[in-house]
Amino acid sequence: MKFNISLLAVLGAALTTVAQDIDAAEVKTAFDTAKIPTALSIKFNPTALLQVTLPQQNGSPVILKAGTRIPRASTVGPPQYKVNGTTSTGPFVIVMVDLDAPTTQSPTWSPIRHYLGGGWSATNAANPGVLSTTTAAVTAWFQPAPSGTDPHRYVFFLYNQSTQFPTQRLVTSGTSITNWNLSSFAQQVGLGDPLAGTFMLVGPQ
Structure with a gap:
């Protein structure tokens, strides 16, 4: 599916290390846009907020806000990870996928599964x-490696x-990470709809 590049430009206009998602309705709007x-x-009708923080070797951690442009x-x-807005302490499953591989113009490999893991709890x-x-x-985290000239959408779900x-x-650890049908997987293993995401x-640069 070809993504509207002009939307990428609007969504990714700013770099930040301090912003974060504070309203589930705003997150939903960003996802829909x-x-x-x-x-x-x-x-995707989030009822909680998933805070994703990327540690940095130098400087402050990067806290994601839905749609923020982040340098590779x-x-x-x-x-x-942190969850806000729910009384549940888990366990949770976290997923991260790339929707635009190998390029936003021709995402024939997507979704690519960059992380899949369970047993996450807030205890x-x-x-x-x-x-x-x-x-x-199940699938260990590996760093985004976008190609092409336009930024890729890397999506986290809880x-x-x-x-x-x-x-x-x-x-399993041996299953191909490319062309992964997250919707079908979630249905088959009873995950239901995402609780939260960003x-x-x-x-590439």
């Missing part, structure tokens, strides 16, 4: 909402973990 639910054939050098990760009373896991990832997820074998725009 970027045509993310359409590209993934999913319903700032995306080494792995990210840190630290000293830091409410901060997520941690001791469960090995799901309530289903009872089927820990034993699922639809996706996304960043990352270009």
Whole structure:
């Protein structure tokens, strides 16, 4: 699916290390404007906020705000996660996908699965909402590597973990990460619709 490049320019106009998502309705609007639910054939009506923080070797961490343009050098990760706006402490499943590979003009490899992992829970009373896991990832985090001239949409989702997820074998460490049908996977393992999400725009430079 070809993404409207003019929308990328509008959404990715600013670089920031301090902004973050504070309103679920605004996140939904950003997702709809970027045509993310359409590209993934999913319903996205967030009821909570997923805070994604990218640690930096030098300087302050980058906290994502939906639609923010992030330089690739700032995306080494792995990210840190926090959930706001829900009384649930988990467990949760976190997913990250690239919707524009190999290029925004011809995304024939997308979605590419950049991370899939479960067992995320907010159990630290000293830091409410901060997520941690001791469960090995199904697909370990790997840094965005966009190609082409336009930034790619890298999308994070938070799901309530289903009872089927820990034993699922639809996706393993040996499963291709390209052309991954997230909607079908979520349905088959009982994840339902995303609880929360955010996304960043990352270009080759």
